[in-house]
Amino acid sequence: MGHGPAVKLGKDNAASFKTSLGIKMFFGYALFYLLFVMLNVFYPKSMEIIVFGQTAAVVWGFSLIILAFVMAVIYNHFCTQAEKRYNN
Amino acid sequence: MIYTQSPLAIGLFIAFVLFVLGLSFYLARRTSSAEGYYAAGGNIHWMTNGIAFAGDYLSAASFLGICGMIATSGFDGWMYSIGYLGGWVVALFLIAEPMKRLGKYTFTDALDSKFNSKSIQLMAAISTLLVSVFYLIPQMVGAGVLVQPLMGLPHWVGVCIVGVVVTLIVATAGMASTTYVQFFKGAMLLIVSTTMVVMVLFRGLSVTPENDGQPYHDFTTLYTDSALVLEDSSYRVIAGLDSIFGEKGFVKLERNNRESIWKLHPTDEGYRLEETLFTTRLNDGTRLFNGAPAEEGRFFPVGHIKELRVGGEEVAATGPVGPFGFLSALTESTIVLWGTGYVSDGDGITTIYYQKPTPGSQVLRPGLRFKVDNATPMEKFNFMSLMLALFCGTAALPHILIRYYTVPSQAAARKSTIVAIAGIGFFYLLTLFMGMGAMTSGVINLLDNNMSAPLLALSFGVFLFAIISSLAFATVLGTVAGLIVASSGAIAHDLLDNFLGLKMTDRVKVRAGKISALVVGAIAIYLGIVFEGMNVSFLVGWAFAVAASANLPAILMLLFWSKTTARGVAASITVGLFSSLGLILMSPDMWLRYGKLPADAPIQFNSPALISMPLAFAALIVISLLTQKDVNIGHVTEPSGN
Numbered sequence: 001m002g003h004g005p006a007v008k009l010g011k012d013n014a015a016s017f018k019t020s021l022g023i024k025m026f027f028g029y030a031l032f033y034l035l036f037v038m039l040n041v042f043y044p045k046s047m048e049i050i051v052f053g054q055t056a057a058v059v060w061g062f063s064l065i066i067l068a069f070v071m072a073v074i075y076n077h078f079c080t081q082a083e084k085r086y087n088n
Numbered sequence: 089m090i091y092t093q094s095p096l097a098i099g100l101f102i103a104f105v106l107f108v109l110g111l112s113f114y115l116a117r118r119t120s121s122a123e124g125y126y127a128a129g130g131n132i133h134w135m136t137n138g139i140a141f142a143g144d145y146l147s148a149a150s151f152l153g154i155c156g157m158i159a160t161s162g163f164d165g166w167m168y169s170i171g172y173l174g175g176w177v178v179a180l181f182l183i184a185e186p187m188k189r190l191g192k193y194t195f196t197d198a199l200d201s202k203f204n205s206k207s208i209q210l211m212a213a214i215s216t217l218l219v220s221v222f223y224l225i226p227q228m229v230g231a232g233v234l235v236q237p238l239m240g241l242p243h244w245v246g247v248c249i250v251g252v253v254v255t256l257i258v259a260t261a262g263m264a265s266t267t268y269v270q271f272f273k274g275a276m277l278l279i280v281s282t283t284m285v286v287m288v289l290f291r292g293l294s295v296t297p298e299n300d301g302q303p304y305h306d307f308t309t310l311y312t313d314s315a316l317v318l319e320d321s322s323y324r325v326i327a328g329l330d331s332i333f334g335e336k337g338f339v340k341l342e343r344n345n346r347e348s349i350w351k352l353h354p355t356d357e358g359y360r361l362e363e364t365l366f367t368t369r370l371n372d373g374t375r376l377f378n379g380a381p382a383e384e385g386r387f388f389p390v391g392h393i394k395e396l397r398v399g400g401e402e403v404a405a406t407g408p409v410g411p412f413g414f415l416s417a418l419t420e421s422t423i424v425l426w427g428t429g430y431v432s433d434g435d436g437i438t439t440i441y442y443q444k445p446t447p448g449s450q451v452l453r454p455g456l457r458f459k460v461d462n463a464t465p466m467e468k469f470n471f472m473s474l475m476l477a478l479f480c481g482t483a484a485l486p487h488i489l490i491r492y493y494t495v496p497s498q499a500a501a502r503k504s505t506i507v508a509i510a511g512i513g514f515f516y517l518l519t520l521f522m523g524m525g526a527m528t529s530g531v532i533n534l535l536d537n538n539m540s541a542p543l544l545a546l547s548f549g550v551f552l553f554a555i556i557s558s559l560a561f562a563t564v565l566g567t568v569a570g571l572i573v574a575s576s577g578a579i580a581h582d583l584l585d586n587f588l589g590l591k592m593t594d595r596v597k598v599r600a601g602k603i604s605a606l607v608v609g610a611i612a613i614y615l616g617i618v619f620e621g622m623n624v625s626f627l628v629g630w631a632f633a634v635a636a637s638a639n640l641p642a643i644l645m646l647l648f649w650s651k652t653t654a655r656g657v658a659a660s661i662t663v664g665l666f667s668s669l670g671l672i673l674m675s676p677d678m679w680l681r682y683g684k685l686p687a688d689a690p691i692q693f694n695s696p697a698l699i700s701m702p703l704a705f706a707a708l709i710v711i712s713l714l715t716q717k718d719v720n721i722g723h724v725t726e727p728s729g730n
Contacts, residue, residue: 012189022181023182029181030479057163058415058419058520064170065173069509075181
C-alpha cells in the first residue's frame with residue numbers, strides 16, 4: 001500500500017519511554033493553558049492585576065510562550081538521553 | 089489614499105520571486121523520484137526544517153492578521169498568538185515522532201498506516217483538501233489585498249501573480265523547492281520583525297507620534313451649550329440633536345463647504361464634541377471618505393496615546409525604552425482606541441469611527457474583542473471553544489504535518505519541532521510589540537487593519553516599508569507553496585494511487601503530483617478572486633476548527649487507543665468534518681454573510697470545536713467498539729518495521 005516512511009528508519013527502542021514522557025509533559029502544559037483560559041472565563045478581572053509592572057494577562061502570555069520552549073528543550077534532553085541509552 | 093506605491097518594494101519582491109524560481113528550477117533537476125517530489129528526499133537537516141516550519145506556519149494571518157488585530161483590539165489579538173503557539177506543544181509531545189514513523193508522503197499515510205482502508209484513504213484525503221482549501225483562500229485573498237495598495241494593481245492581478253509563481257515553484261521541484269522557499273521566508277521574517285521591534289523600542293512612546301517625519305493629525309475638540317450652539321462660530325450644524333445622527337450620539341457640522349461628524353459627550357454646560365473619521369456609501373454606490381472621494385486623501389491613519397505615564401508621572405515622550413518598560417508604560421497610560429457607529433439616512437449609510445480613550449491596563453488584558461466581563465454562558469462557551477480550536481488545530485493541519493516526512497529520523501522530527509517552537513514563539517512575542525507599536529504610532533488604517541505591520545514600517549521610512557511589503561508577499565508565497573504540496577499529495581498519492589488503486593510508476597507519480605499542483609493552483613487563483621473582500625483571518629479560523637475536529641481525534645486515538653479500528657477512524661473524520669462545517673454554516677457570523685441578522689442564526693456561537701471535537705471522539709469510540717470483530721490491530725506506538 002506504500003504508506004511506510006519515505007526513508008528507512010531503524011528500530012527505536014526508546015519509543016515507549018518518549019511516548020510516556022510526551023504524554024506527561026503534554027498534560028502538564030495543557031493544565032497550565034487550561035488554567036489561563038478558565039481564569040479569563042470565570043475571573044477576567046484577575047487578568048488586570050499588575051505584576052512586576054505588567055498586567056497579569058501579559059505575564060501569563062509570556063509565561064505560556066516561554067514555558068512551551070523550556071519544556072520542549074527539557075523533553076528533547078530526556079529523549080536524546082533515552083535514545084542513547086536504549087538504542088546503543 | 090494613505091499608501092505609497094514603492095518601486096523599492098516592487099523591486100525587492102521581483103528579486104525574491106526570481107531567486108525562488110531560479111532555486112526551484114535548479115532543484116527540479118534533482119527531483120525525479122516520488123520521495124524527492126513529495127518529501128524532499130527525506131534528508132532535510134532538522135535546523136533547516138525547523139525554520140521552514142516557521143516559514144510554512146507563519147502565514148499572512150499571523151503576520152498581517154494578528155498584528156492588525158493587536159493594533160485595534162490589544163491583548164485579545166495576542167490571544168491568537170498564545171493559542172497558536174500552544175498548538176505546537178501538542179505537535180511536539182504527541183504527534184511529531186509518530187507521524188515520522190507512520191507516514192510516507194501525506195497525512196493520510198499515517199492514519200492509514202495499519203489498515204489499508206479505502207474509507208480512511210477517501211475521507212482523510214477529502215479532509216486534507218478541504219482544510220487546505222480553507223487555508224488557501226485567505227492567503228490568496230491576502231495576496232490581492234497586498235498588491236492593490238502597494239503596486240497599484242487590481243486585486244485579481246495580485247492573486248494571479250502569487251498563484252502562478254507558487255504553482256511554478258511547486259510544479260518544478262515539489263517539497264524540495266517549497267522547503268527552501270519556506271526556510272528563506274521564515275528566516276527573513278524573524279530577522280526583519282526583530283529589526284522593526286528594536287526600532288519601535290528605540291523610538292519609544294509619544295503622545296504626538298510622527299509618521300516618517302510627518303506630524304500626527306491634531307484632533308479637534310469643540311464645546312457647545314445645551315442647545316448645541318457652538319463656541320466656534322465658524323462651524324454650522326447641519327444634522328443636530330433631533331436628527332438621525334443625534335439619535336445615535338453624533339452631530340454633523342459644516343465649515344468651508346466641508347462636512348464633518350462629531351461624537352457627542354454631555355457636560356455640565358452642554359456638550360463636548362470629539363472629531364471622528366467616517367465613510368459614506370451613497371445610494372448610487374459611490375464611497376466617500378471623510379466626506380470626499382478617496383483621491384482627495386482626507387481619510388488618514390490613526391492611533392495615539394491620550395495620556396502617557398511613566399512611573400506614575402505624565403510625560404510627553406519616553407525616549408528609547410526596553411521591552412518591559414514599553415509594556416509597563418502602556419499599562420499605566422490611556423490609549424485612544426476606536427469605536428464604530430452606523431447611521432443610515434436618506435443619502436446612504438455612514439460608518440463612523442469615534443475615539444474611545446481606554447486605560448492601558450484594559451488594553452493589555454482580554455475583553456476588547458472577546459466578551460469575557462459579565463459574559464453570558466454562550467459567550468463564555470464561544471471563547472473556550474475558540475481557545476480549544478487554536479490549541480488543537482496546529483497539530484492537525486496537513487500542510488504542517490507533511491514537513492515531518494522531509495527529515496531523516498524521528499529525532500530530527502523532534503528537534504525541528506523545537507526549532508519551530510523557538511522561532512514561532514519568538515515571532516509571536518514580537519507581534520505584541522509590533523501590534524502595540526502600530527496602535528500608538530498613528531499608522532492604523534481603520535478600513536483595513538491587516539495593513540498595520542507594513543504601515544508601522546512605513547512610519548520609519550520607505551526602505552523598511554519596502555522590505556516588510558516584499559516580505560509580506562514572501563509570507564504568502566511560502567505558505568501557499570506548502571498548501572499546494574499537501575493538496576497535490578492528497579490528490580495524486582491518496583486518491584489516485586491509493587484509493588483508486590492506479591498502479592503508477594515512480595515517474596508517473598511525480599508527473600501526477602505536478603499536474604495536481606497545477607490544478608490546485610488554478611483553483612486557488614479562482615477562489616482568491618471570487619472571495620475578494622473576505623476577512624483574511626476568518627477562513628483561517630475555519631481551517632483550524634475543521635482540522636482540530638476532523639483530523640486530531642483520529643490521529644490521537646490511532647496512536648493511543650489500541651481498540652481503534654479503520655471504520656472508527658473514518659467515522660471520526662466524517663463526523664468531525666461535517667459537524668464542524670455544519671455548525672460554522674449555522675453560526676451568527678455566517679448569518680451576517682447571508683445578509684440576515686446574526687441574532688436569528690440557529691446557534692449563537694461561532695467556534696464549533698467544543699462540540700465537534702467531542703462528537704468526533706465519540707464517533708470513533710462507538711464505531712470502533714462496534715467493529716472490534718472486523719479488524720484487530722495492535723497498539724501502534726512501535727515502528728512499522730520498514
